[in-house]
Amino acid sequence: MRFRIALGFAIVASAPGVAGQQAITEADLAAFQPRHVGPAVTGGRIHDVEALPGDPSTIYVATASGGLWKSVNRGITWTNLWEHMPVSTFGDLAIAPSDPRVLYAGTGEQQNRQSTSWGKGVYRSDDAGATWRHLGLDDTRHTGRVRVHPGNPDIVYVAALGNLWRSSPDRGVYRSRDGGESWEKVLYIDEHTGAVDLAIDPSNPDVLYAAMYQRQRRTWGFNGGGPGSGIYKTTDGGDSWRELTDGLPEGDKGRIGIAIAESNPQVLHALVQHDTESGGYRSEDGGESWEKVNDRNIRPMYYSHVFIDPSNEDRVYTLATSAHRSEDGGRTFVEIAERPTYDVGVHADHHTMWIDPSDPEHFYLAGDAGLHETYDMGVTFRRIHNLPIGQFYGITVDNRDPYRIYGGMQDNHSWMGPSRTRSWEGIVDDEWRQSGFGDGMYQQADPDGRTIYINTQNGGWTRFDNITGDMMSLRLSAPEGEEPYRWDWVSPSLVSRHDPNVVYLGGNRLFVSRDRGDSFTRTEDLTRRQDRDTLEIMGVRGADIELSRNDGTSSYGEIVTISESPLDPAVLWVGTDDGNVQVSTDGGRSWNEVSGGAPGLPDGTYVSRVLASADARGTAYVTFDAHRDGDFRPYVYRAEEFGAVWTPLHEGLPSGSANVIVQHPDNPDVLFLGTEHHVFASTDRGASWARFPNLPTTAYDDMVIHPREKDLVLGTHGRSIIILDDVGPLARYGATGADAVALHDARPGTIMNYWKDTSYRAQALFMGDNPVDGTLVTYRLGPGSGPARLTVRNAAGDIVREMAVPAEPGLHRVNWDLRHTLPASDGEVWAAQDPTVVPRTLAQRGPLVSPGIYTLELSARGATAMGNVTVSGDPDLPLTVEDYREREAFLLEILELTSQLGEAGNNDGALYRRQLMQLYSAINGGGVRQGTLHPPTTTQREQMERIRQALRRMGLVA
DSSP states (O other): OEEEEEEEEEEEEOOOOOOOOOOOHHHHHHHTEEEEEEEOTTTEEEEEEEEEETEEEEEEEEOOOSOOEEEEEETTEEETTTTTSSOEEEEEEEEEOOOTTTTEESSSOOOOTOOOOOOEEEEEESTSSSOEOOOOOOOOOOOOEEEEEEOOOTTTEEEEOSSSSSSOOOOOEEEETTTSSSOOOEEOOOOEEEHHHHHEEEOOOOOOOEEEEEEEEEEEEEOOOOOTEEEEEEEEESSSSEEEESSSSSSEEEEHHHHHHEETOOOOEEEEEETTOOOOEEETTTTOEEEEEOEEEEEETTTOEEOOOTTTOOOEEEEESSEEEEESSSSSOOEOOOOSSTTTSSSSSSEEEEETOOTTOOOOEETEEEEEEESSSSSEEEEOOOOOOOBBBEEOOOOSSSSSSEEEETTEEEEEESSSSSSSOEEEEEOOEEOSSSSSSEEOOTTTEEEEEEGGGGGEEEETTTTTEEEEEEEOOTTTSOOOOOOOOOOEEEEOSSSOOOOESSSSEEEEEEEEEOOOOEEEEEEEOOGGGSSSSSEEEGOOOOOOOTTOOOOOOEEEEEEEOOOOOOOOOEEETOOOOOSSSSSSSSOEEEEGGTTOOTTEEEEEEEOOOOSOOOOEEEEEEGGGOOOEEEEEEEEEEEEEEEOOOOOOSSSSSSEEEETTTTTTEEEOOOOOEEEEESSSSSOOOOOOTTSSSOOEEEEEEOTTTTOOOEEEEOOEEEEOOOOEEEEEEGGGTTTSEOOOOOEEOOOOOOOOOOOOSSSSEEEEEOOSSSSSEEEEEESOSSSSEEEEEETTOOEEEEEEESHHHHHHHHEEEOOOOOOOOOOOOOOOOOOTTTOOOSSOOOOBBSEEEEEEEEEEETTTEEEEEEEETTTTOOHHHHHHHHHHHHHHHHHHHHHHOOOOOOOHHHHHHHHHHHHHHHOOOOOTTTSSSSSOOHHHHHHHHHHHHHHHHTTSSS
16 A cells, blocks of 8 residues: 655545566575675674583573574584574573473563664574474563573473563563473562563572562663662572662662572672662572672673682672672772783673583683683683674675675674685684774775775774774764764765765765865754654653663664665655654755655654665655664555655564564566565565574664675674575566576676695584586476476587486576586586585586686476576686686596596506596596695696506597
């Protein structure tokens, strides 16, 4: 349904959208396989790490938004246990002490930051994570802690924080006595207060301690405390609770972390947030009385993590921006994981640890930068940097070949890395290089190939040279006497596609530079200019919040997305965090706010992305993210006539906020949508959507389609960078719907050898995926049965390669490796390379073809579809087409001789066959050896001629 905005924004239904477009299906999108390119070296936020007490080589890692991972070899290799589950975010994982096969996973992170994702309750596994079943508690959204009875794996307690963004009754402490089949809410304070931590007495599991936490975040700020926060105790397994107050500070409290000493359960340690008495508190009588032992409590909203060594009641660890250890019950501390200076040593911002009960010198430490391990109680660490769980906010690409990807990460700086390399093993993490500091955000590439504009949190902005590392700060500040500019955490920038000297930066105003950032003009304030001190959170005015006031949200009312029309540089769109969609048709001199025309949209909803469309000057696609109001539905619209007409496009989309939308450069009807959990495609201007089923569940925060390669590059907030190679065929998807056999245009192929440039790196290193060999061939088959065959012919019409390919109805992708068929390869069946052991095939292969245009023939269903593919030589080798042809002819001649020779039984025949194949492999390569693309040397030609003459004399060949 379309809606036209009349005067006063009255909404009138209009005619349906464009008809006749064929909708893509999820089954057809299964043809696209993701390529995980990393990086892993940066890590990503981890909320819980657990290991088996008797086997610390078995580790579980629960991440903020990148899934749940398991290693059985101390972190050498990992398996994601949560690749395609409904959500990807975790608060806690619990291993049943009496049966390590039983696991409980509490989803939804508990760290309260503005990028926090939300969960779907609790899951259980009875086979050490191989399979899971959902146990409910969906609406609790965020899990603080899960505790399992030490003697009965079916008795479990969940500290449920509840929706971070909206008050609700779905919070508190929940208990199950039947393994999660049913739940009782055994401790509840009010609709604002949830449970953030739980401790269970291992010697008497009827005794539990719960840390209750009143908090709420909204788009404009955060309130991190209130009268609901406190510590509660039960001595009857949760049937009744009482608040513990003796020695604890009176009045409103904030976040509380609590730990119990396994070696003496009467000893407890708590980190308590309070306006005047924040710090560490110790009890030696089971919580009946408390003593304040220190003032240490760093940024409690985001941390408040305390642990007691299971073998020593006086050894206490606190984790926050820095990590500390006490040997005297929390009275004095020394810093562990020390950093000699910023960005050197062990990354700051720690959230969890697992202490080996049999060796207190050994523990795992995890936080914003991933996982570390120590064997000397925190003096030195091994970084376990093979988990691809990076959290990107924004990405871009340049136009080099291969193109580079640039991205900004949550608390892990900005990085640049290649889309592919020549490395046989893959994209090694060392290929990724740091390009900025702080929390990396939006990235924009200048067409000159070396200048990158890099945003950091809260308005930081630099112009970066990707060759030398030169870094020029472009940060802006308001003139003296004016109010300071406001910048969002992820304040955006944009390089004009019409004039690369023009760059845009978004704050509360749009800043425009026409000299690559050296100077700026500015627009009026484009936000609603609300005073957030007058807005209420949990009934408290912003000005009156006392605990963690607006932590993580330095200001409110800022531009968060910018788009320039690809058809007219005077047409600009911006979206703000307070719900404005502003459009200008005169290059930013005047603006019109049009968000009120979006039907069904709650007023003031955060504008996650605005995309000026290529199909009309006045058309844009706009996504809104309402999760900051506790509403997890996606909102996607097409705005036409410069915002006068709005069409909702989100019908049928599953729960999960819409974060980003991009348009296919070859067909504006084809759209791609990234949400909190999935990526969707539409081939009918958003009238319908289909999910890419092979992509992992994670948050998709940014996307870009490379203009030359047509790769869809995904910046995820949890699984680093993922590439879907060549989505070009989707631009023609609707045009081939009635064809029995449709062969899509193949991207040009480049002749190259993958280089075995690393040696014996064992199994612990992460390697990003390089593309498959050669070129991808995408085709679609209509209903029917029978075989399908792909034939490749050269310019002379000779068959170069012939393969049986998948023949089921639907969309398929195979690759031609730009090689000839080997002799005696009749009946060759295409099969994808299995990378689980080695990334590329070790089998003997035919010679590479020469540069030129090749014909592809796809035969099936009694019909044949034809297309061409252009093959180019290696751009980094100074070879002519004739050089390639000489090499190709030479290798084919060797194969012809060996074919004539057959399986010669005499010794001479076998000897010469060996010599021929040695000569063949010296040029063509084999196994891990790459060979050469150069034509044969004079010596090699002479060697083959001697062999040929000898075989002729023996009558073995013609």
